[in-house]
Each structure stands twice: as structure tokens, then as C-alpha cells.
Amino acid sequence: MYNCSRYLIFFQYIGTNYSGAVKVPPHHQQGKKGVQNCLDDAIRGLRPLNPVSTFISSRTDSGVHALSNSAHFDLQRKNDKPPFDEETLVKALNFYLKPEEIRITHAYRVPGDFHARFHAQxxxxxxxxxxxxxxxxxxxxxxxxxxxxxxxxxxxxxxxxxxxxxxxxxxxxxxxxxxxxxxxxxxxxxxxxxxxxxxxxxxxxxxxxxxxxxxxxxxxxxxxxxxxxxxxxxxxxxxxxxxxxxxxxxxxxxxxxxxxxxxxxxxxxxxxxxxKVDYRDADLQSSEKLLFSSGNQED
Known part of the structure; x- marks a missing residue:
């Protein structure tokens, strides 16, 4: 049985049409959404068992862009399916982000105590x-x-x-x-x-x-x-x-x-x-080992 897997993602966006990187509550969404709202919606498209909540490493203001922001989130798949591998996760999230000016560039499976904001160097x-x-x-x-x-x-x-x-x-x-x-x-x-x-x-x-x-x-x-x-x-x-x-x-x-x-x-x-958001090489290397040692592939 597979438990929740934690992922670190890197993503880019044109910030013109967003209120900023962080989530805007639904009752305040008469105007622009936050980039985080769109990321959460894309992850929900993967139909996880657990509630979706992303943790953004770097807040950017309305109108500010990113070539590489980062965030982490937990994901547990249905029917005891194994965790997503990096390439499949990136493609799947970008599928649900098609209408947005937001794209995932990289993904890593990371240990459960990893935090995108606090581990950033x-x-x-x-x-x-x-x-x-x-x-x-x-x-x-x-x-x-x-x-x-x-x-x-x-x-x-x-x-x-x-x-x-x-x-x-x-x-x-x-x-x-x-x-x-x-x-x-x-x-x-x-x-x-x-x-x-x-x-x-x-x-x-x-x-x-x-x-x-x-x-x-x-x-x-x-x-x-x-x-x-x-x-x-x-x-x-x-x-x-x-x-x-x-x-x-x-x-x-x-x-x-x-x-x-x-x-x-x-x-x-x-x-x-x-x-750019930098992390220690050891964090990403351990992430890669965790991802590939499990032999995870989408089925």
C-alpha cells in the first residue's frame, strides 16, 4: 500500500492576469485568481485521495512573472496506485494548466519533511x-x-x-x-x-x-x-x-x-x-534517489 508522496515542483508563469503567486480565497475572486489557485485545481485533476494544498516557496506580487518558482504538495493516488514519476507528473499537470499562462517545468519526489519555502537556499x-x-x-x-x-x-x-x-x-x-x-x-x-x-x-x-x-x-x-x-x-x-x-x-x-x-x-x-529558487544539491539528489529507486511508473 502506498502512502502520500510529497513532490517539489518548479513552475513558470506570466503574472499579468494573476493576483500574485499565492491563493486568493473563493469569496475574493471577483477579479484575478492567484497562481496557487490554478496549481491546486490542476492537482485536483489528478483525483488524489487527500485534500490538495500547495506550499509556495516565493510569493510574487500581482503582475510579477516567474521563470522558476517552486512549491511542494502531498499526493496520494486512488486504488493503491504507485506514485507518479517525474515526467508523467509534469505532463499531467500541464494538461490541466492548458488554459493558463502557467507551466510546470520540473518535478521531484521529496521526503515528507521537505518544505519548498524553508529549504530554499x-x-x-x-x-x-x-x-x-x-x-x-x-x-x-x-x-x-x-x-x-x-x-x-x-x-x-x-x-x-x-x-x-x-x-x-x-x-x-x-x-x-x-x-x-x-x-x-x-x-x-x-x-x-x-x-x-x-x-x-x-x-x-x-x-x-x-x-x-x-x-x-x-x-x-x-x-x-x-x-x-x-x-x-x-x-x-x-x-x-x-x-x-x-x-x-x-x-x-x-x-x-x-x-x-x-x-x-x-x-x-x-x-x-x-x-531561480536554489536548493542544496543534497536535497535534490536525495529526491532523485527517492523517485527512481521505487521504480514508479504511471499505469
């Missing part, structure tokens, strides 16, 4: 910027909801990199967190491993009639505060525009007060991508 976000476009409607259609269009034709990249270097390391990032219901209970001290900027690319860059330059800002940390990445991005872009100096950004970091963050500086959600 780091998360990486990339924020995409396009220069020289005065309004979103005038940019390449392929990028319309996938980057932040700026009318500026250039930014002071050197100053932005100097400012980004100040953010790297362990700091109290209170000035870069927005207020929400969880704010008072979360430790504002985070260790930012990476804050970098490099030229980006786009299919439209070579073929679009208007010359558009793309840039990518990358941030990596074990965890982030609410809207921290979008606030850091907005501040760095302000430095690039000459609206903030590098010393002023340093002062903003050191004052450790969310109310000190300048009004209307937060970058919009549609340029932000969660690109």
Missing part, C-alpha cells in the same frame, strides 16, 4: 528595463508586459553600479520594504548576495523599428522583504536618472525607515521576474 530576481520608449504602447508588442519602458535614452550606469554595490551584504533593509500586514513581524535584516546590472536582450531588439536598449538588474538573497526588489530597482533607476545621488541612496539605506523611501519611486511589477 536563495532566490534570484531579474528586473528588465527598456530605454527610449516614451509610453508602453509604443514599445515592442513582444515586451509590452515584460519590462519597464523608460523614455530616457540612457542612464548613468556607472553611478547605478556604485549604488548597487552599497546594497550588497548584510543590512537592515527597512527603508526598502513596503508596509503590509506581515511587516511588523518580519526581520528586516537580509543578506543581499548579488546586486548587479548588465545589458539585456530581446528578440525585438534587432527587428523593431525603434532602437531600444535593454538592461537587466539582478538581485540574489535567501529571502526578500515585501516589495524590496521593486523598491531597490526604483531607487537605482532614480540614481541612473540623476534624481538620487549615490550618497543619498546610502543615506536611505542607513536611515532604516520605510517612510523615508521617496514617494512614487517603486518600480512597476511587470518588469520583474523570479528566475
Amino acid at each position: 536563495s532566490r534570484t530576481y531579474v528586473y528588465r528595463i527598456a530605454l527610449g520608449v516614451s509610453h508602453q504602447s509604443l514599445g515592442p508588442l513582444t515586451e509590452s508586459s515584460l519590462c519597464w519602458f523608460l523614455r530616457n535614452t540612457e542612464l548613468d550606469v556607472g553611478a547605478m553600479r556604485d549604488a548597487a554595490a552599497l546594497l550588497v551584504g548584510t543590512h537592515d533593509f527597512s527603508s526598502f520594504r513596503a508596509m503590509n500586514s506581515e511587516t511588523p513581524f518580519k526581520n528586516p535584516v537580509k543578506t543581499l548576495e548579488v546586486a548587479s546590472m548588465k545589458p539585456g536582450s530581446s528578440f525585438a531588439q534587432e527587428y523593431f523599428y525603434r532602437k531600444t536598449q535593454f538592461w537587466e538588474l539582478t538581485f540574489k538573497s535567501r529571502s526578500f522583504l515585501y516589495k524590496q526588489v521593486r523598491r531597490m530597482t526604483g531607487a537605482l533607476v532614480a540614481v541612473g536618472k540623476g534624481q538620487l545621488s549615490v550618497p543619498q541612496l546610502k543615506e536611505l539605506l542607513e536611515v532604516q525607515n520605510s517612510l523615508a523611501y521617496p514617494h512614487n519611486l517603486t518600480a512597476p511589477p511587470h518588469g520583474l521576474f523570479l528566475t
Whole structure:
């Protein structure tokens, strides 16, 4: 007899039409659903014996995208059928996700004490910027909801990199967190491993009639505060525009007060991508051993 199996899945989504990564209660669904609602529905399509509940590793806001978010869930099949193998599970879930802009990319069977959120070692976000476009409607259609269009034709990249270097390391990032219901209970001290900027690319860059330059800002940390990445991005872009100096950004970091963050500086959600959630190799290796040693195949 087979008991519940726990799975870790990695999934991607275009966040434009979702309220965010986490579940929206049914009585609040007059508008957009959460990505988690769609994942739960897809898992229910597999007709498990147990109640379905996914645990998302990384919350993203409404309009934010992901190339690789992750979640875990438990699944017990009917009639004592063996657990799904990785390939079958991915295909089955994607079948039920066809109407959505959500796709499963990988799946692992993991031990029962594995937790997608708490076992994550780091998360990486990339924020995409396009220069020289005065309004979103005038940019390449392929990028319309996938980057932040700026009318500026250039930014002071050197100053932005100097400012980004100040953010790297362990700091109290209170000035870069927005207020929400969880704010008072979360430790504002985070260790930012990476804050970098490099030229980006786009299919439209070579073929679009208007010359558009793309840039990518990358941030990596074990965890982030609410809207921290979008606030850091907005501040760095302000430095690039000459609206903030590098010393002023340093002062903003050191004052450790969310109310000190300048009004209307937060970058919009549609340029932000969660690109990677890292786990220890040992976690995934043990997952692979657990999956394949049981010789599980769909029947």
C-alpha cells in the first residue's frame, strides 16, 4: 500500500492576469485568481485521495512573472496506485494548466519533511528595463508586459553600479520594504548576495523599428522583504536618472525607515521576474534517489 508522496515542483508563469503567486480565497475572486489557485485545481485533476494544498516557496506580487518558482504538495493516488514519476507528473499537470499562462517545468519526489519555502537556499530576481520608449504602447508588442519602458535614452550606469554595490551584504533593509500586514513581524535584516546590472536582450531588439536598449538588474538573497526588489530597482533607476545621488541612496539605506523611501519611486511589477529558487544539491539528489529507486511508473 502506498502512502502520500510529497513532490517539489518548479513552475513558470506570466503574472499579468494573476493576483500574485499565492491563493486568493473563493469569496475574493471577483477579479484575478492567484497562481496557487490554478496549481491546486490542476492537482485536483489528478483525483488524489487527500485534500490538495500547495506550499509556495516565493510569493510574487500581482503582475510579477516567474521563470522558476517552486512549491511542494502531498499526493496520494486512488486504488493503491504507485506514485507518479517525474515526467508523467509534469505532463499531467500541464494538461490541466492548458488554459493558463502557467507551466510546470520540473518535478521531484521529496521526503515528507521537505518544505519548498524553508529549504530554499536563495532566490534570484531579474528586473528588465527598456530605454527610449516614451509610453508602453509604443514599445515592442513582444515586451509590452515584460519590462519597464523608460523614455530616457540612457542612464548613468556607472553611478547605478556604485549604488548597487552599497546594497550588497548584510543590512537592515527597512527603508526598502513596503508596509503590509506581515511587516511588523518580519526581520528586516537580509543578506543581499548579488546586486548587479548588465545589458539585456530581446528578440525585438534587432527587428523593431525603434532602437531600444535593454538592461537587466539582478538581485540574489535567501529571502526578500515585501516589495524590496521593486523598491531597490526604483531607487537605482532614480540614481541612473540623476534624481538620487549615490550618497543619498546610502543615506536611505542607513536611515532604516520605510517612510523615508521617496514617494512614487517603486518600480512597476511587470518588469520583474523570479528566475531561480536554489536548493542544496543534497536535497535534490536525495529526491532523485527517492523517485527512481521505487521504480514508479504511471499505469
